[in-house]
Amino acid sequence: MTDEMLMMAVKNGDLQKASELFDRYHKPLYNFFVKITFDRDLGHDLTQNVFLRMIKYRSSYRQDKQFRPWIYQMARNIYADHFRKSKILYSDYTGVEDLKNRIAAVDEVIEEDERQKLLYISLFKLSPEQREVLILTRFQEMKYEEVAQVLDCSVANVKVKVYRAIKQLREKYLELEKI
Amino acid sequence: MDEQKMNDLMIDYIDGNLTGELKEFVTKYIEKNSENRRKYEELKAAMSLLEHDTQLEPDNSLKTDFMLALIEEVEAEHDRKVKPIKKSVWKLSPFQLAASLALIVSGVFIGMWLMKADSNNQQIAEIKKEMEDTKRLVIHSLTDNSSASRRLQGVNASYSIGDADDEIVNALIRTMNNDENANVRLAAVEALAKFADEPKVLNALIESMETQADPLIQITLINLMVKLKEKKALDELKRIIEDKKTMETVKDEAHMAVFKLS
Amino acid sequence: MNAQLKNVLGVIVFTLLALPTLAQHKIAMTSGMLELKELTNVAVEGYSGNEVVIETAGSYKIPERAKGLKPVNGMGLTDNTGIGLSVKDEGKDRKVVQQVARNNDAKYLIKVPKGVKVKYVNSSIHGDDFQAKNIAGEMEVQTLGGDIKMIDVTGPMTVNSVHGNVDVVFTNVFQDLPSSIATVHGDLDVTLPKSTNANLSLATNWGEVYSDLDIKVENADGMKVYGDKKISGKLGSGGVNLSLSATHGNVYLRGK
Known part of the structure; x- marks a missing residue:
């Protein structure tokens, strides 16, 4: 069954099918949130919120809508809401201790992979918007067309964002190497 | 070609998405x-740095919490739409039966998760009761003499009970041996085959x-043994x-099986 | 009288006898089950009436000498229909029709009201074909030797045969209850609307499975699978279970 069929079934009252969608999407969404917020607990809660919202607003799903962009759009709204409420932008964190903690939240195997550590520190130093576009396109390997739907912009625009984010990541990485 | 287009192309180039002229061009x-x-x-x-990303594993409570929320929603929905399942099984419409069977599937599934997380005993008790009710439904539908397809549905539904449940297994054995309809007996054999590693089955x-x-x-049955x-x-x-009473075609099959098994 | 003339006369006499005795028997019923037990040549057709109508399509004749008598058979059945059949109540909702006089060429055409379930059992290796047409209710069909042809049906159905071929053309697939069709030595040929939603299980031990439908095959996720070819999958978005098996024959699954 495709995601879309499952979601239509949920919409039509077969709520059990929601657990199948949960199985398919909870890990990517959890990763999406944690790598944007650098906070595992928050990532947990926000992931939970996505699926609660999916069930609550099931009637708003339209058959012709691709499921993946739809649920990611929901995910995006959820963390936007969260940021608005808490009025904290995570790139505002600059303290060294805080950085260490936050990276540790994401990177469990720091000792083993130095490059991985560098990736997440560099990622942390980007803006959430830049992190987002890299997570979607590079980590979760979504198609540009899908990302364009999620971000509500054109495919060309997505490409620009991707290029800039990669370039920015490179710069942050080089800064680290200098230290 | 403007710079941005070139940048995009270069990313595609590194990703290995270009071929032919375009690749040569880059x-x-x-x-x-x-x-x-x-x-x-x-x-x-x-870009190669980005490949060092690793997938983080959420802990089990994420699933447990979700399933609990889902149960609540299902129950709310259930209360809204379906009358209690206490009434006579005979009067249940196929749709209601199907809905109950859907519950058993989720019941087992949710049950497993809840046990794993070892939380909320009351929920577990409720789910167990629900499973119990639904099990009754399956067993009753297996004895519905008015419709072979209804009994077939009962056999099919037994698949949703993951582990061998004694009562269900006994009911399936009765169906395999005594049901008047060969398709229903056949389905029972296939359902039981799933539990064939149990000596009793x-x-x-x-x-x-x-x-x-x-x-x-x-x-x-002969082919199953093979x-x-x-x-x-x-x-x-x-x-x-x-x-002497065995039909030739069955004998042929049995000969083949003996040959393969010995 | 020469032999040829005798034949011609025979035919005329036969025709004269046969025409007025195009017999009919009616059973008032709109629900419950009509069980056709060991009838040799039967075609069943659904219609929107309120009684089962059994007609003899061929020639049902009893010998001159038997006039005024009724056929009796070894099972103690007597003809209570005038067309060589016995109709018996079995419980409240079940009528059982059995053949009393075996040695005739009678073909029975049986019209069945919607809402009446049809059960047909023939356990003779020489059994004739069973045909059903335009039936929207539940059917149970079992033959040993005879072919089974069902056209414009919806299920639910449980159909099985040992030596017979089974052909089924669905108008649509009834979604509330599952269907199962199995034959040991015959081929199984099933036609479904292309838009059908169903959970399919196709099995053959020695034959092949052919289809032009878009079956989304599911992985055998740790389930014990036996039979040399066992295919589980979904048609459309999935739906009621539809199990098709031909142990030695082929399974043909067609879309229309």
Whole structure:
């Protein structure tokens, strides 16, 4: 069954099918949130919120809508809401201790992979918007067309964002190497 | 070509998404001068850094919490739409039965998760009760004499009960041996085959070869024994071959099975 | 009288006898089950009436000498229909129709009201074909030797045969209850609307499975699978279970 069929079934009252969608999407969404917020607990809660919202607003799903962009759009709204409420932008964190903690939240195997550590520190130093576009396109390997739907912009625009984010990541990485 | 297009192409190039002329074009561009080469190397390095991403595993409570929320929603929905399932099984519409069966599936599933997380005993008790009710429904539908398809549905529903449940297994064995409809008996054999590693079920399957008179079921059982590589069935197979009442086609199958098993 | 003339006369006499005795028997019923037990040549057709109508399509004749008598058979059945059949109540909702006089060429055409379940059992290796047409209710069909042809049906159905071929053309697939069709030595040929939603299980031990439908095959996720070819999958978005098996024959699954 495709995601879309499952979601239509949920919409039509077969709520059990929601657990199948949960199985398919909870890990990517959890990763999406944690790598944007650098906070595992928050990532947990926000992931939970996505699926609660999916069930609550099931009637708003339209058959012709691709499921993946739809649920990611929901995910995006959820963390936007969260940021608005808490009025904290995570790139505002600059303290060294805080950085260490936050990276540790994401990177469990720091000792083993130095490059991985560098990736997440560099990622942390980007803006959430830049992190987002890299997570979607590079980590979760979504198609540009899908990302364009999620971000509500054109495919060309997505490409620009991707290029800039990669370039920015490179710069942050080089800064680290200098230290 | 403007710079942004070139940047996009370069990303596609590094990802290995380009072929033919376009690929050559980018190769030439990179080789054209040292600045282009540097740009390419930088991009490549950043992109290879991105490959060090690793998938984080959420802990189990994420699923548990979700399932609890889902149960609540399902129950709310259930209260809204479906009357209690206490009333006579005979009066249940196929739709209601199907809805109840859907509950058993989720019940087992949710149950497993809840046990794992070892939380909320009351929920577990409720789910167990729900499973119990639904089990009753399955067993009752297996005895519905008015409709073979209803009984078939009962057999199919037993698949949703993951582990061998004693009552369900007993009911399936009764159906396999006594149901008047061969398709229903056939379905029961197939459902029981799933639990054939349980000695009780295996014995029932072997014994059933003796009592089944329908070639369809006999042949299905014989082939099942071959598939299970079950040497214990050899005596019974030989009996089938020697039995004068056995149809030729069944004997052929039994001969083949004896050959494969010994 | 020469032999040829005798034949011609025979035919005329036969025709005269046969025409007025195109017999009919009616059973008032709109629900419950009509069980056709060991009838040799039967075609069943659904219609929107309120009684089962059994007609003899061929020639049902009893010998001159038997006039005024009724056929009786070894099972103690007597003809209570005038067309060689016995109709018996079995319980409240079940009528059982059995053949009393075996040695005739009678073909029975049986019209069945919607809402009446049809059960047909023939356990003779020489059994004739069973045909059903335009039936929207539940059917149970079992033959040993005879072919089974069902056209414009919906299920639910449980159909099985040992030596017979089974052909089924669905108008649509009834979604509330599952269907199962199995034959040991025959081929199984099933036609479904292309838009059908169903959970399919196709099985053959020695034959092949052919289809032009878009079956989304599911992985055998640790489930014990036996039978040399066992295919589980979904048609459309999935739906009621539809199990098709031909142990030695082929399974043909067609879309229309």
